[in-house]
Amino acid sequence: MNTDRRRINGPSGGTSAPLFVQAVKDVGYLQSLRPERTRGPNELRTICKLLQTSIVPSASGSAYLEIPMSRSTTTPTTLIKPSSALKLVCSIQGPKPLPRSVPYSPSLVLTTTVKFAPFASRTRRGYIRDAVERDLGVHLETALRGVIIGERWPKSGVEVVVTVLEGDEDGWWGDDELGAKGGGWGVLNVLAGCITVSSAAIADAGIDCVDIVSGGVAAIIRNPGSKKGNEVVRVLDPCFADHKDIVAACAVGYLAGRDEITEAWTKGNVGARGNELMEGATHAAVGSLSVLKEALLEAVEAKYQGQATVGKLSAKKTETTEDVDMSG
Amino acid sequence: MATKTANAAPALSFPRPIFAALSPHPFLQAHLSSQGQAKPPRANGRTAADFRTPSIKTGALTHCHGSAVVRVGGTSVVCGVRGEILRGEDVQTADVEVSAGNGEGDDTAEISGLRLLVPNVELSTGSTPLHIPGNAPSGYAQTLVTRLRSLLLSTRLIRARDLRILYTPPGVADEMEEEDSVPEVEIKGYWVLYIDTVFISLDGNALDAAWIAILAALASTRLPKAYFDEELEIVVCSDTPSEAQKLELRGLPIPSTFAVFEGQFEQEGEEYDGEESWVLNDPDAFEESVCREMVCVVVDGSEGMNKMAVKRIEKSGGGVVGKDIMKVLVKRSAERWQIVQGVLKEVE
Numbered sequence: 001m002n003t004d005r006r007r008i009n010g011p012s013g014g015t016s017a018p019l020f021v022q023a024v025k026d027v028g029y030l031q032s033l034r035p036e037r038t039r040g041p042n043e044l045r046t047i048c049k050l051l052q053t054s055i056v057p058s059a060s061g062s063a064y065l066e067i068p069m070s071r072s073t074t075t076p077t078t079l080i081k082p083s084s085a086l087k088l089v090c091s092i093q094g095p096k097p098l099p100r101s102v103p104y105s106p107s108l109v110l111t112t113t114v115k116f117a118p119f120a121s122r123t124r125r126g127y128i129r130d131a132v133e134r135d136l137g138v139h140l141e142t143a144l145r146g147v148i149i150g151e152r153w154p155k156s157g158v159e160v161v162v163t164v165l166e167g168d169e170d171g172w173w174g175d176d177e178l179g180a181k182g183g184g185w186g187v188l189n190v191l192a193g194c195i196t197v198s199s200a201a202i203a204d205a206g207i208d209c210v211d212i213v214s215g216g217v218a219a220i221i222r223n224p225g226s227k228k229g230n231e232v233v234r235v236l237d238p239c240f241a242d243h244k245d246i247v248a249a250c251a252v253g254y255l256a257g258r259d260e261i262t263e264a265w266t267k268g269n270v271g272a273r274g275n276e277l278m279e280g281a282t283h284a285a286v287g288s289l290s291v292l293k294e295a296l297l298e299a300v301e302a303k304y305q306g307q308a309t310v311g312k313l314s315a316k317k318t319e320t321t322e323d324v325d326m327s328g
Numbered sequence: 329m330a331t332k333t334a335n336a337a338p339a340l341s342f343p344r345p346i347f348a349a350l351s352p353h354p355f356l357q358a359h360l361s362s363q364g365q366a367k368p369p370r371a372n373g374r375t376a377a378d379f380r381t382p383s384i385k386t387g388a389l390t391h392c393h394g395s396a397v398v399r400v401g402g403t404s405v406v407c408g409v410r411g412e413i414l415r416g417e418d419v420q421t422a423d424v425e426v427s428a429g430n431g432e433g434d435d436t437a438e439i440s441g442l443r444l445l446v447p448n449v450e451l452s453t454g455s456t457p458l459h460i461p462g463n464a465p466s467g468y469a470q471t472l473v474t475r476l477r478s479l480l481l482s483t484r485l486i487r488a489r490d491l492r493i494l495y496t497p498p499g500v501a502d503e504m505e506e507e508d509s510v511p512e513v514e515i516k517g518y519w520v521l522y523i524d525t526v527f528i529s530l531d532g533n534a535l536d537a538a539w540i541a542i543l544a545a546l547a548s549t550r551l552p553k554a555y556f557d558e559e560l561e562i563v564v565c566s567d568t569p570s571e572a573q574k575l576e577l578r579g580l581p582i583p584s585t586f587a588v589f590e591g592q593f594e595q596e597g598e599e600y601d602g603e604e605s606w607v608l609n610d611p612d613a614f615e616e617s618v619c620r621e622m623v624c625v626v627v628d629g630s631e632g633m634n635k636m637a638v639k640r641i642e643k644s645g646g647g648v649v650g651k652d653i654m655k656v657l658v659k660r661s662a663e664r665w666q667i668v669q670g671v672l673k674e675v676e
Contacts, residue, residue, distance in 0.1 A: 006465045008477055010446045013418025015520045018411065018552055021564035056529035057402040058456050058613065069390065078567040079552050081390045089528050091454030113461040115453065118524040119392050119408035127450065129462075161454030161461050163526065165406060166390055 007127060017123060020080055023174070030174050035082045037235070037242040044237040044287040051197075051295040053204040059091040061205025063295075065197040080173070083241035084121070087165040088193050090201040094158035102157075107150030108207075109157040112141040114194055116164045122173055132184075136191055143195045143215070143253030143263035149208040158207065162194045172241045184267065185219070185240040188251040191265060192217045195253045196288045203296050211255040213262055214292050216285030218277050219249035220268075234276055236284045250277045254285035352618045357591050360606050372401075372612050379584070379610040379664050382540050384675045386548040394549025394575075396675075398541040401612065402531030407523065407541035409549045413493070413563050414442070414518040435488035440481050444491050447480060447523040449473045449538060455527040456613065472534055475642075476525075479539065479626065483581045483639050485546070486521070490575050493517040493563055495556035516556040517563045521549075532612035533585050535624065540582070540668060547676060549575050581628040581639045582668045584661040587611035588621035588648045605648045609660060621646030623654075625661040629669070636662045 023030045039045070045067050056062035067086040095108055102109075114136040116125045144160065168189035192215030199213045219238040222245035223231050232247055240246060248268030252261050261282070270277060341347075348355045348371065355371065362368045369375055380401035389395035392408035399405075419442060439445055451469045452461040459466060465473075480486070495516040523545070525538045550572040552565040590605045607623075608615055626640040638658060643649060649657065 006470055007448050008446050008473060009443070010412075010520055010522065011414050011418065011443045013414060015412035015414045015418075018413055018554065018565040019562065020552070020567040021557060021560075022567055024560070024564065055404070056455060057531055058529060059454055062454075062529070077569070079550075079565075079569050079572060080567050084390055087389075089453070091529070093454055093457050093460070113454075115450075115461060117406070117408070117450070117526045118448070118522065119389055119395070119410055122391055124410060124412065124522060127448065127465075159454065159460060161452075163453040163528070165526070 004127065020078075022078075023080065033078065033080065033082065034172055034174060034244075035239075035242050037239065041233055041235045042283070044284060045239065051200060051291055053200050053295060053299045055089070056091045059093055059201075059205075060095075061092040061201045061203070061207070063090050063197050063200035063204060064088070065090075065193055065200070067193065081122075083172075083239060084169045085166050086168050086189060086193050088162055088190075088197045089165060090160065090162045090194070090197040092158060092160055092198075092201045092205045092207075094205075095153045095156040095207065096158075098155055098157045104155065106154050108148060108153040110141055110145055110148065110150070110160065111157065112137045112144065112160045112162070112198075114140060114162045114164065114190075116167055120164045120167045122169065132187060136187060136194065139191050139263060139265055140194050140198065143191075143213060144198060144202070146253075146260075146262035147199070147209045147211060147213045147255065148202065149210060152208055158205075160198050160201070162198060164190060164194075168193075168239070169241050171246070172244070175244075185246055185249055188217050188249050188265060188267065189238075189240065191215065191263075192251045192253075192284070192288070195263070196292060200292055200295060204299065211257040211260075212289060212292060212296075213253050213255055214285045214289040215251060215253055216281045216283065216288060217249060217251045218280030218284055219243070220247040220270075220273060220277055221245060222247055232273075234273070234280050236280050237287070247271075248273075248277060250281045252278065252281040252285055254282045254289075256286050256289050348614065352614065353592060356589060356615065356618055360589065361591065370608060371614060374609075376606050376608050377660060379667070381667060382537070382671055384540070384544045384671055386544055386675050392545075393551055394545045394547070396541050396544035396548060398537055398544060400533065400537045400540070400610070402529060403533060403537045404528040405525055405537045405541040406528060407525045407538070407545040409542075409545045410522045410524070411519045411549075411551050412522065413554065414444070414520045415563065416493075416514070416516045419515075419518065436481055436484055438488045439486060439491070442518060444488070444518055444520050445477070445480055445486060445523065446520060447473060447477050447525070447542065449476065449525045449527065449534075451527050451530065451534070453527060456530040459530075472538065475535060476538060476542065479581070479583070479640065480523075480542070483626070483628070484578050485543075485581070487576055487578065490551075490573070491519040491521070493519065493554045493556065498558075514556075517554070519551055519554065521546075530613065532614070532616045533610050536583050536585050536610065540672075543577075543580070543582070544672060544675060546575055546577060547672065551575070579628045579637075580630040580665075580669060580672070581626050582661075582665045583624050583626040583640075584657075584664045585610060586623040586625075586649075586657055586660075587615055587619035588623070588646055589615065589619050590621070590646065590648060607649065607653060607657065609664075619645075621648055623649055623657055625657055627658065627661045627665050629662060629665050633662070633666070636665070 050066040053063045065088045069085045168186040170186040195215030221243045223233045248270045250266040253263035382400045385397045394409040451459040553571040557564045624642040629636040
């Protein structure tokens, strides 16, 4: 472990995450903890009321998105968490003028950063950005670049910063204990969440867009419960911890109003079902769009309600004092 | 004042936000020295002696042993405490005197020597325009985390015995009953607490908000029961929730930060009968940008309000606060302690 002299480091000998004895010694107990999808294949996780805008006062736009854990047990029998929730914060700084040293740009320069908090995943993450985070940043930038009307802000730059407070997992944690490899599926869910949350933040910042982009994920999984044993099913908005055998997955950034895709990221062996998978992801994106629209509408209503009352008050004031020329 | 005239005609005055951005110092001074009011409000609507009351939510993060989300006005902070295990054989005990007893002695050397507490802060999350991500932690962030760490250590908040993972070899335990000898207890490992604080938004007074978040997160921390497994010969944990242990915190130190705003008076001949400087409680980002002198008082009243202990006083940047003002500030901090303690009690 390399030491970072600008931060506080842990013991030089290194530390290890706690190891739960029941999970190590008793494979049957471990398997009993395996979560399963309780939703139908086309049913999305509910993010209703968990999308908020304007949470960072000093940023020009910001949003918070939370997709809760698929199941919530009131009295947990184990300290091991079955799966992870998805919690994202996005804040937007700008558009603001570029520094003089930067060469001329006729349109808005978009910079996207995705950073996982150290406590975002089951194993502790570092503070320095790793390859996965850079990769996510580039994908997010592609998704947003096609939406923003950049020509309206020449010589300006905007920073889109997404902090992942809690990220979706690549698979069930028990499979890691058993030595199975994670396929990096979780980043797809994180990307879809990043697209949705930054879209809300961009709308909050008042940056002109051609449409509202939203993210969605679909996956093809091998269904162990089926009679043939290896039948594959398409599921929308998968929680990868719920599925044992994932064949392929796809995340898209989708513009529902124009029926356009700005970003698609596919992993796994898609085979001949590419269209079906992509279509599923767009369906999931439309699902998150409806929540997105509701949240934005609420935010606008709250904003204009405030302005309307202020307007009324000032109107009253002018009435009582004297006539004022309101033109100009 | 300014807003009213801006409506009417292109007059020689600006709307408030532009006035504040163009000349922040006179803007705040105009607010504080406005006549006719007993307690003139600051630009943010609070009076000089007003604190922002924090709101706290704990246990929001899945993968932490303890966590808290704290909002103080426009500043919001997420803190997660995660315990990891430092194995006994990795402990470098060369320069640290370690005793396995349950004593209440001074265990700061043990905690700081072995680096059992690892606090860190992240400001570059778009929380403020001043900290753009992709850069190394700024001087401000480094100062902040160093202050938090020294506060954690000097207040001796965490007990080393909560972090020790002990093991009594079975053979020795049997003999003990017969011979009445002291059991040989070995330290097989330690819990290392990674205390990560992420700023969601920063509107001044980062230290107070971060510290309250750390306190609330530590208070909500439940570490699983850890023990040395003879069969596997490693330290393992039990996943039964009822066996998880709380951390027993020593006291409840709470910091209060003050900023001193010095007025500027250009006409020296002119008589000015008002105040020349103001001590502002719990400054926001705008006030921090125009104030140079900062005072931070850490008090702990957990032993009773009459025995309010001053744990630390930090002061930098100017000479306005003297002995008398400092007394007032300590008093204000004590009042603040009661409020914050009340909020912390509610969430527990």
